Amino acid sequence: MANLTTKAIRNVALLGHGGSGKTTLAEAMLYGSGTTDRFGRTPDGTTVCDYDTEEIRRGFSLSTAMANLEWNEIKINVLDTPGFLDFTGEALEAVRVADAAVIAVDAKAGIETGVELGWEFAESAGIPRAFFVNKCDDPDANFNRVFNDLHEMFGTSLCPVFVPIRTDKNIIMIDLISMKAYRYNEKGKREELMMRDEWENLAASYKETLNEALAGTSEELMEKYFSGEEITRDEAVLALHEGIIAGTITPVYCGAATKMWGVYALMDAIAESFPRPTARHTEKDLEGADVAIEVDGADTAVFVFKTVADPFVGKMSFFKVMNGALKKDTVLKNLTTGAAEKFAHIYTMRGKKQTEVDELVCGDIGMIPKLSNTATNDTLRASGTAQYKKIAFPTPYLTKAIVPAAKGDEDKISGGIARLLEEDRTLRYENNAETKQMVISGMGDIHLDVTIARLKSRYGTSVVLTEPRIAYRETIKGTADVEGKHKKQSGGSGQYGHVKIRFSHSEEDGLTFTQSVVGGTVPKNFYPAVEKGLQEAMLHGVLAGYPVVNLAADLYDGSYHPVDSNEISFKLAAKLAYKEGLPKAKPILLEPVGTLTVTVPDAMVGDVIGDLTKRRGRMLGMNPTEGKKGYTTLEGEVPKSEMGDYVISLRAATQGRGKFDFEVVRYEEVPSSVAQKVIAEASIEEE
Numbered sequence: 146m147a148n149l150t151t152k153a154i155r156n157v158a159l160l161g162h163g164g165s166g167k168t169t170l171a172e173a174m175l176y177g178s179g180t181t182d183r184f185g186r187t188p189d190g191t192t193v194c195d196y197d198t199e200e201i202r203r204g205f206s207l208s209t210a211m212a213n214l215e216w217n218e219i220k221i222n223v224l225d226t227p228g229f230l231d232f233t234g235e236a237l238e239a240v241r242v243a244d245a246a247v248i249a250v251d252a253k254a255g256i257e258t259g260v261e262l263g264w265e266f267a268e269s270a271g272i273p274r275a276f277f278v279n280k281c282d283d284p285d286a287n288f289n290r291v292f293n294d295l296h297e298m299f300g301t302s303l304c305p306v307f308v309p310i311r312t313d314k315n316i317i318m319i320d321l322i323s324m325k326a327y328r329y330n331e332k333g334k335r336e337e338l339m340m341r342d343e344w345e346n347l348a349a350s351y352k353e354t355l356n357e358a359l360a361g362t363s364e365e366l367m368e369k370y371f372s373g374e375e376i377t378r379d380e381a382v383l384a385l386h387e388g389i390i391a392g393t394i395t396p397v398y399c400g401a402a403t404k405m406w407g408v409y410a411l412m413d414a415i416a417e418s419f420p421r422p423t424a425r426h427t428e429k430d431l432e433g434a435d436v437a438i439e440v441d442g443a444d445t446a447v448f449v450f451k452t453v454a455d456p457f458v459g460k461m462s463f464f465k466v467m468n469g470a471l472k473k474d475t476v477l478k479n480l481t482t483g484a485a486e487k488f489a490h491i492y493t494m495r496g497k498k499q500t501e502v503d504e505l506v507c508g509d510i511g512m513i514p515k516l517s518n519t520a521t522n523d524t525l526r527a528s529g530t531a532q533y534k535k536i537a538f539p540t541p542y543l544t545k546a547i548v549p550a551a552k553g554d555e556d557k558i559s560g561g562i563a564r565l566l567e568e569d570r571t572l573r574y575e576n577n578a579e580t581k582q583m584v585i586s587g588m589g590d591i592h593l594d595v596t597i598a599r600l601k602s603r604y605g606t607s608v609v610l611t612e613p614r615i616a617y618r619e620t621i622k623g624t625a626d627v628e629g630k631h632k633k634q635s636g637g638s639g640q641y642g643h644v645k646i647r648f649s650h651s652e653e654d655g656l657t658f659t660q661s662v663v664g665g666t667v668p669k670n671f672y673p674a675v676e677k678g679l680q681e682a683m684l685h686g687v688l689a690g691y692p693v694v695n696l697a698a699d700l701y702d703g704s705y706h707p708v709d710s711n712e713i714s715f716k717l718a719a720k721l722a723y724k725e726g727l728p729k730a731k732p733i734l735l736e737p738v739g740t741l742t743v744t745v746p747d748a749m750v751g752d753v754i755g756d757l758t759k760r761r762g763r764m765l766g767m768n769p770t771e772g773k774k775g776y777t778t779l780e781g782e783v784p785k786s787e788m789g790d791y792v793i794s795l796r797a798a799t800q801g802r803g804k805f806d807f808e809v810v811r812y813e814e815v816p817s818s819v820a821q822k823v824i825a826e827a828s829i830e831e832e
Contacts (some may be wrong), residue, residue, distance in 0.1 A: 149220060151440050151508045153419045156222045156465075157241040161249035162259025163228030166279040167713060168194050168206055170249060170402040170411075171225040177333070177408050178221075180214040180495070184333075193496035199598055207595055209235040209451060211463065211494040211510060214467055219416040222510045226268025228259045230801050231592035234538050234571035236263070238451045240270040240537045242465040242510060243633040245389070250278045252269060252286035252399070258296050258801035271467060273389045273420060275396045277411055281316060282401035283310045292351075292397060299395065304358035305351040306385070307398040307410045310344050318400065318407055319348045321355045322381045358394050359384040386418040390425075422434045422508025429534040436531045440507045443469040444527040445477060450536065452521045454564040456603045462516045463494070467533060468526075471505045477525035480532045484518035486525060493518060521570055536761045538570040542807060543792040545593055546614070547583040552608035557584065561604030565596060572596060580614040581694070589792055615786045617823060618812050619686030620695045623731035628703070629722030631714050632782040641706035642714030643667075644675055648726045651697035656680055667703040667715070674712035675700055678719030687727045688734055688820075689827035694812070698746070719799070734820040735812040737785040743795070744770050744778045745803040752798050761789035761816075785809055786819075 159167040174193045177179045185192035190201035194210035206227040213222050224239040226232075240246060246267035250260050267274045278291050288309050296303045310317045317338065318327045325340040353832075359371035362384040369376055376384070386396025398414065400407020419719065427435035446468035453461040475488045492499040492512045505511045519525065522535040549558060562574050562585065573586040587593040593610060601607050625648045633640040644667060651657040658676045660667075667675070683693040703718075741762065745753050754764060762783035770776035788807060795803040815823065 147621070149506055149509070150294045151423055151506050153218065153224065154220050154422055154506070154508045154512060155415050155416055156224070156242060156244045156417050156422060156508065157419065158224045158226060158236070158243035158246045158272075159249060160226055160236055160240070160246050160263030161228055162254075162257035162263075165228060165249040165254075165257070165259065166249045166402045167228060167249045167331040168192050168225050170247075170277065170279065171210075171212055171223050173333075173402040173408040174216075174221070174412055175212055175214050175495075176212040177405055178412065179214075182376055186559055188806055193498075194223075196497040197601055198364070199595055203595075205229065206677050207232055207235075208453075209239045210496055211512075212793065213493055213510075216412045217416040220509075221412070221415055224510075224578045227593060230262075230796060231587070231589035231595075232571075233262065233266075233588065234569065236266055237536050237538060239460070240266045240272060242448070242450045243270070243272055244422050244424065244508075245275065245415075246270075247275050247277050250276055250291060252278050252288055252291055253441065254281045255287075256298060257292050261802065271425070273608075275389070275398065275414070276303070276397040279402055280398065281406060282404055288399055295397065302358070302393055302395045303397055304355045305399075306355060306392060306396045306414065307400070307407055308348060308351050309399055309406075309752055310347050312592070316406070317344060318410070319344060319351075320410055321348060321352050322385070323378050324348075324352070327410075329404060333408075335405075335409060338666050344579050351454055355381075358388065360606060362388045362391070370387055382417050385414075386420075389418055392422045399674075404711040406415050430531045432533060433534070435591070436533070438507065439468055440470075442505070444529065445469040445471050446477060446524065446526040446529070446531075447471060447477065447553060447800050449516075449519055449521055449523045450566050454568045454603070459515050459698065460517070460567065461512055462519055463499040463512050464525075465580075466505050466508050467524075468505050469507060471511070473503045475527070477557075477707075479519050479523050479525050480530065481520070481523045482518045483664070486516050486519055490514065502525050511546055538572070539588065540806065541571050541573050541586040541588050541592075542591060542788070542805070543589055544586040544613050544789070546580075546612065547585055548609045548611055550609055554606050554608075555583070557604065557606045557780045558600070561600045561606055564604070566597060571597070577613075577616075579616050582613055584613050585610075589796070600712045600813060611732045612789065615823075616699070617689065617691040618735040619688050619691050619693045619732055621648060621650055621693075621730035623728060623729075625726040626729035627722050627726035627729065629718040629720070629725065630719060631717040633714075634689070634709075634730060639706075639709040640711065640714040640717075641709035642671070642674075642711075642716070642718035644700055644715065644718045644722055645680075645702035646675075646719070646726065647699045647701055647724045648723075648730050649697045649699075651695045652695055653697075655696075656683060657698070659695040659697070662700055662702060665704070667700060668705060668710075671710070671715040672700065673710060673716040675719040678716035681716075682720045682723040686732065687724070688732050689824045690831065691734070691827075693727070694735070734823060736815045736819075737809045738782055738811055739785055739788070739807050739809040740765075741781050741783045741788075741805060742778060743781075743803060743805040744773070744776055745795075745799050747775055747777050749775050749799050749803070750779065753795070753803065755793060756798065757781055757783060760784070760791075762787070772797075782810075783807070784813075817823060 172185050176184045200207050210225045226236040226239045248263040327335045360366045398411050430436050447464040449462050449464045451463040524532040570574045575584045628645040631642045686693045762781045765780045770778045
């Protein structure tokens with residue numbers, strides 16, 4: 146667009162459950178606006194927004210894609226998000242820079258988990274919401290049921306704007322603001338029909354709900370409403386605009402994206418009624434304080450909300466211009482790293498298509514490649530120190546160990562994962578020195594499967610996922626007095642070290658080493674060698690080879706040779722004492738135990754508690770969830786070894802509505818039946 150201004154920009158995130166038709170809706174908007182000359186199909190892998198190899202192969206969105214279009218002299222930046230729970234981080238990136246959200250709802254399936262999450266994400270981001278009830282062409286679609294369910298769940302702010310009326314031969318779409326009827330042909334073109342009394346009567350209750358909502362936006366309209374006067378179209382459009390921005394109105398549109406039904410009406414609404422980027426006047430900084438949005442003549446500031454590790458282009462940083470205007474070759478300071486970054490080439494994105502531009506105005510969204518010192522959540526400014534509020538990504542809890550399919554690929558794998566970590570902030574990676582495993586954590590099994598597939602396709606390395614080892618510990622409950630004697634004669638100088646040590650349990654985490662030697666039977670200069678020998682020995686327990694903790698060792702006697710004794714001799718003597726003494730001191734296995742906080746719908750509390758009991762969990766309490774009606778928060782303690790598949794289990798039990806946090810806080814004794822199994826597995830592995 147020539148002479149684009151901030152007031153002509155609309156940034157809209159498409160949210161909703163997987164399969165509700167968000168990508169198809171984006172495709173319909175692109176096609177309907179004349180931006181594209183063909184209507185891509187998700188099953189064929191021909192849509193603009195699903196262009197990644199894995200997205201095409203799997204047939205659904207895996208990451209947020211940007212696509213811009215022009216409609217009624219307004220630039221609409223569409224952010225098409227994935228609907229599957231494993232990729233909620235992508236949706237959070239979109240709502241962070243969007244100024245409004247359209248939540249897609251399946252007219253047959255109704256309110257699914259992704260619909261609730263979409264509402265929750267948009268509400269947390271403080272942006273207005275609208276619903277698009279999609280797939281109204283389905284014979285089993287029921288708009289009335291879906292609208293009533295939405296109204297009941299999300300409140301009285303919901304009001305219908307565009308509704309379907311089913312006839313014998315077709316479905317007629319009614320625009321309630323203008324009270325016009327439309328029919329769509331096979332090519333998706335709409336034709337205005339003469340309004341019939343029967344259609345008007347069917348739409349009457351919806352029209353009443355709309356008028357009531359519009360009237361609530363001003364005293365003048367309220368007087369009109371109660372006096373029975375008609376609210377004009379211009380008044381309705383303005384009231385809808387004001388109500389959406391204020392959050393007092395959540396409009397509900399409908400249609401069938403695959404057939405272009407209702408798509409033009411939605412685009413009209415976005416252009417006419419959705420907020421511009423400056424509608425809220427301020428952004429939040431790291432501390433939650435307001436930072437003014439300034440347009441004309443203001444210093445430039447941008448926020449990087451997404452990073453893509455493209456194997457051909459390189460690192461791609463997606464950003465929103467938060468303040469001022471961004472011009473080509475501008476140098477901005479990264480407030481996170483302190484580095485100066487030059488914006489040598491600026492692009493707008495439509496799927497994978499890049500269009501270079503010389504300038505982006507405040508509120509617009511763009512991409513810049515190869516910013517080496519910039520990552521997701523970074524703020525870059527021409528001046529000032531205010532950093533914009535960062536995206537709070539969820540913690541991934543499904544953990545797997547990575548085993549290279551080919552030997553010697555460890556470095557290659559680490560390098561590839563490092564690039565993927567830049568792109569995906571819901572991934573975690575660790576090369577665990579204790580368990581000697583490369584460990585990766587994700588949001589779910591699909592998330593990890595996609596990560597491994599990308600690792601292979603982008604970086605040419607194949608891996609296998611296995612169950613990770615649990616970092617157990619060992620300690621003792623009893624006491625034991627033992628001696629260790631190391632004696633070696635091989636001609637010349639020999640080796641001699643002799644210690645008597647009393648082992649017992651300690652409240653301190655590691656080794657508590659004391660000496661009660663009397664008469665100098667062990668010279669003081671050998672005490673450090675004895676302690677070091679014990680510390681090295683404690684790296685391997687006597688039950689299953691796990692590190693030993695909470696061990697007290699008192700060196701109370703021993704002997705030495707004036708010539709053959711040295712530090713190495715006493716170090717080895719201490720290890721011999723350890724090896725003999727710990728089996729006599731009632732050794733036990735310890736396991737990591739964590740605090741678990743679970744939030745679930747009230748109706749599912751019993752099932753979740755039963756599942757935790759099966760996982761050897763202990764309930765500590767339960768309370769109604771603050772700020773979330775109909776949900777309960779449970780608190781308990783569960784061994785980490787029982788949490789391996791909890792992400793998948795809880796999701797299945799609650800239809801994806803349950804959430805949890807887990808943090809290891811201490812170690813506890815493993816029940817004997819479980820300990821025997823762990824010890825047996827460790828023995829087999831060692832062999």
